Amino acid sequence: MPKRYQSVETRKIVQVSLKTSDLRQASLLAGKMRADLHAEWEGRLKENPSAIAYQPDDLELMLAATECAYLRIQPKLEQLVRHKRLDTKVAYEGYLQTLRSTRHRFLRAKASEPLPVWLELADKQIQRRNWKLAKDTESYRSFVAMIADAAIEVISVELAKREGSLGAEPTSLVVKSGLEAKERSAEQGETILELFDRYAAQRLAEGRKRQDGIIQDRKVIAAFADFVGPRKSIRSITPADIRDWRDTLAALPPTYQKAKAYEGLSMRQAAAKAKGIGAKCISPVTVNKHLSTLSPFLGWCVTNAYADRNPCDGLFFGVVKGKNPRPPFSKEQLEQIFASPLFTGFLRDGQEHKPGIQRADDWRYWIPIVCLFTGARVGEIAQLRIQDVQFEDGIPFLLIRHNESTGQRTKSGATRVCPLHSELQRIGFLSFVERQRSRANGKASCQLFPELEPNERGHMGAKPSRFWRDYLKRIGVKSGNDGLGAHSFRHTMADALRTAGYLDDEIEVALGHNQKTVTAGYGRVRQGTVKRIYEMLESIETPEFTIDEINN
Structure with missing residues (x-):
């Protein structure tokens, strides 16, 4: 919310559905909506002259x-x-x-x-x-x-x-x-956030950014604008400004904005307080992520003649992204996981890590098992609809859709197939799908896991990912920031396919990684047919422990 209108608008962030899945139309509607909101707020100020935004310095x-x-x-x-x-x-x-x-x-x-x-x-x-x-x-x-x-x-x-x-x-x-x-002040219509909105609209229209990514990027740019001054012109931003922001950011505790100890403090004040009490700071990798949001925007400003150079150049910390990747689960860890109460009988909801007689027949039980035997991402499984479980030549498979209109997304931006391993069929996953179809009165378009809802960023996998991290800690598999989580199933599958003799370019297809090659743009048949990927999955060495079918 611009400082000028904070006295007549109580919301800190305004989020409005544009009710369209067309990115080009969305960018046009967003611009008009912003203009309408500003006109509305200006009207409120005129109607209520006493509603002054702030005291000038x-x-x-x-x-x-x-x-x-x-x-x-x-x-x-x-x-x-x-x-x-x-x-x-x-x-x-x-x-x-x-x-x-x-x-x-x-x-x-x-x-x-x-x-x-x-x-x-x-x-x-x-x-x-x-x-x-x-x-x-x-x-x-x-x-x-x-x-x-x-x-x-x-x-x-x-x-x-x-x-x-x-x-x-x-x-x-x-x-x-x-x-x-x-x-140093921006011309009318060329403040940092106004230029970012133009940049965002162009990236959406080009298909290079998604709306969720734009929302997250805008938070970073808004924080930067607040730090250097919301009226500061893009052309007057110097490498010293970037360095100052970077170093202040690096001194902040993670999620400091949500901590009561830093409530009401500016970035500089929060950083000074954190330094004074010796608080844990944001990692250099995270700081670089913020720079990786700011730098492309400033680069766009150079390309479009709003600035002469990108002041972020050369100011990234010298750390390698992915230095501590998600590790796969070991054989012993998998045995411990699937012998734990969630899969053998737990006490009650919210106490899934304690032994009991209750059994789950929902996302808590099935998502980790499906991830284990398919290598799919948690979010991809969490967003499945009943109709996404299909058959081809007698082979059952999951259709992992990328469809903005239904809110289903993949990281690569492409729809792919994911065959169901025979062990997954034996355990009873297809029976579970039929139970869900019956519960939905035959409506195949219903969610396979109807208890799940997207978070504020539209991610369906947020809840199961958080639940799984907590569960691993409670049963003693995960310790601190060791990287273990739901994504570890995906890494486990990658190792299993390598052990089975497949090369990485084949594994990329099976796991749905984006392959940018000339050949990939030829023809209409997708890479990785159901039959081919099914043969790959069937060739892996399956875990020696047993997961029993849910009996309801």
Whole structure:
């Protein structure tokens, strides 16, 4: 939420469904919706003048004073000279004398009582900018004095130039600071977030970004804009600004924004507090992820002539992404997992790690088993519909769909097949599918795991992933940040296929990794037919432990 409208809009983030799956149309609708929201908020401000967004700081006051009493007056003086025809010595001396007397009058007024025109300018600026600046306050008097200073300075500079100092520059602190702030301030419609919205719309239209990714990227860019100043121009962002943001970010604790200890603190304040108490900091890899969001955006700004260079260049930490990848499960860990209460009988819901007589016949039980025997991602299994369990030439398979209209997604952005291993069939997965079909009254379009709902980012696999990490810790398989989790089943399958003699380019097809090759763009038959991948899965060495079918 822009700072200007926070007094008339209580929401910190506005999320609205555009009700379309067409990315090009979505980008157009999003732009119109943003414009409508800004118009609505402006209307609220006009209806309620007392709803002022914020109290301006000294730099904002100097910028406003410089704009209204220096920058706007300069061209008017030049126009005046052209109309007066100062082509005689008498006329020229008369103009100089007018400037001197005006400056003298301004100086006397500043020292005694402000001129009415200065007060009028101050009131107009306050009203136009919706500032909280009452007339009986010291801040108001200071603002009027800044306007007076800028008015005196514009006359002084004009007089110096007419007297022969053609390179005369302002010496007033107010005007010098105001001009510097003006240079660093974005033009109308070109703030950091406004340019990001253009960048996002283009990436969506090109199909290079998904809406969920844009939402997450915008959070990073918004935090950066807040750090350097929301009105700072893209062109004025320097490598020093990036370094400062990077180092402050690196000093923050993970998820500090959700911790009460840092509530209400700015990034700098939170970083200083974390450093003072010796809190654990964000890893360099995570900092690089933030830079990897900011850098492409700034690179786009260079390409589109909003900036001269990308200030992120050379400022990434020298760490390798994926240095600690998700490890596969060992044979002993798999035995421990499937001999645990969730698969043999647990106490009650919420106590799945404690022995008992209750059995699950839902996502808790089936998702890890399906992941083990298919190598599919948790989110891909969690988003399945009943109709996605299909047959081809007598071989059952899962259709792992990428379909934005139904909210089903794959990392590669492509739909693929995932045959069901014979062991998975023996355990009773197909019987479970039929039970779900019966519970859904035959509606094949219903979710296979109806208890699951997407999180705020639209990810269906968030809940089972979190549940599985916690469960592994509770049964003693996982310890700290060892990387073990639901994705470890996928790595386990990769190792099993390698052990069976397959090369990585074959395994990539079976696991649904995106292969960007020339050949991949030829023909219409998909890589990895159901029969071929089924043969690959059947050739792996299956675990020696037994998983029994659920009996309901």
